Amino acid sequence: MGTQFTYLVTGANRGIGQAFVEQLLSTPTARVFATARNPEASLDLKRLAEASEGCCHVLQLDISKPDSVKAAAQELAKLVPHGLDCLINNAAILGKFTHALDQDLSDFAHVLQTNVIGTYSVTRALMPLLRKGTGKRIVNISSDAGCLQQNAGFIHQDVPNDAGMAIDYRCSKAALNMMTTCLANQLAQEGFTVLSLHPGFVHSDMGRAAGLGASRSAPGSGPTLSAEDSVQAMLQVLQQVTPKDSGRYIKYNGEAMPW
Numbered sequence: 001m002g003t004q005f006t007y008l009v010t011g012a013n014r015g016i017g018q019a020f021v022e023q024l025l026s027t028p029t030a031r032v033f034a035t036a037r038n039p040e041a042s043l044d045l046k047r048l049a050e051a052s053e054g055c056c057h058v059l060q061l062d063i064s065k066p067d068s069v070k071a072a073a074q075e076l077a078k079l080v081p082h083g084l085d086c087l088i089n090n091a092a093i094l095g096k097f098t099h100a101l102d103q104d105l106s107d108f109a110h111v112l113q114t115n116v117i118g119t120y121s122v123t124r125a126l127m128p129l130l131r132k133g134t135g136k137r138i139v140n141i142s143s144d145a146g147c148l149q150q151n152a153g154f155i156h157q158d159v160p161n162d163a164g165m166a167i168d169y170r171c172s173k174a175a176l177n178m179m180t181t182c183l184a185n186q187l188a189q190e191g192f193t194v195l196s197l198h199p200g201f202v203h204s205d206m207g208r209a210a211g212l213g214a215s216r217s218a219p220g221s222g223p224t225l226s227a228e229d230s231v232q233a234m235l236q237v238l239q240q241v242t243p244k245d246s247g248r249y250i251k252y253n254g255e256a257m258p259w
């Protein structure tokens with residue numbers, strides 16, 4: 001038990017989150033807490049946990065519901081009293097991918113509530129366990145959709161692009177990036193590594209929906225990367241980073257992202 005490295009992955013029942021669980025479980029030292037809004041319906045995840053010989057546990061967690069966050073944190077504290085090494089904040093929603101001026105306000109609030117406040121509340125609830133752990137890692141799965149420099153770069157370029165679409169999702173990921181730097185500042189003296197990782201444009205339910213939305217403005221847009229390849233590359237990045245990298249925004253292949 002002493003040499004195990006413990007991970008918690010949110011939104012682990014499909015897409016990139018599930019690929020994280022699968023690949024972490026191929027590491028002999030990993031013990032993975034895979035969370036899902038509806039564990040009973042998460043059949044692939046249940047199968048992974050059953051085959052894991054005790055290395056994978058499925059927990060219920062809806063990051064947008066305070067009671068669910070509190071219950072998951074309490075359950076985890078019983079399972080890992082010596083602490084959690086790495087939190088992978090992966091769960092998020094895309095929203096409806098509308099034009100910047102057509103955004104429904106309650107949809108906007110829902111996306112921010114989930115992707116920003118939800119992620120923050122999970123991180124805060126798990127801080128006592130993360131502080132006890134030796135890994136001291138918080139990984140926020142961000143997106144290039146939250147990259148201000150990239151988005152602003154399209155303004156005066158006369159090329160088809162989707163930079164005015166999905167204002168809710170873009171704002172949520174830009175805010176998540178700010179959260180990364182706030183937490184990295186706050187936790188630097190405690191040896192934490194807090195990162196924003198951009199996974200690339202990935203074949204998942206979200207990637208396919210974003211591809212369809214983007215194609216309306218920029219024909220031909222679509223996912224280019226499998227979840228497996230994205231996660232394999234992100235895990236390589238995670239193997240290499242140290243607390244000196246805390247507060248960085250990094251692409252899946254290790255390249256630095258501009259803010």
Ligand SMILES: NC(=O)c1ccc[n+]([C@@H]2O[C@H](COP(=O)([O-])OP(=O)(O)OC[C@H]3O[C@@H](n4cnc5c(N)ncnc54)[C@H](OP(=O)(O)O)[C@@H]3O)[C@@H](O)[C@H]2O)c1
Pocket residue numbers: 010011012013014015016017036037038061062063064065089090091092093114118141142143144198199200201202203204205206207208210223
């Ligand atoms: N795919 C891409 O091209 C791409 C690009 C850049 C960034 N990302 C980011 O990568 C991460 C994973 O995305 P993905 O492509 O794997 O998306 P996905 O296939 O749509 O999966 C999203 C996951 O988040 C979970 N989730 C949504 N709302 C939740 C909530 N309130 N509480 C708990 N879990 C919730 C979903 O659970 P349910 O099954 O219960 O809905 C699902 O497990 C996200 O942060 C996304 O923003 C993806």
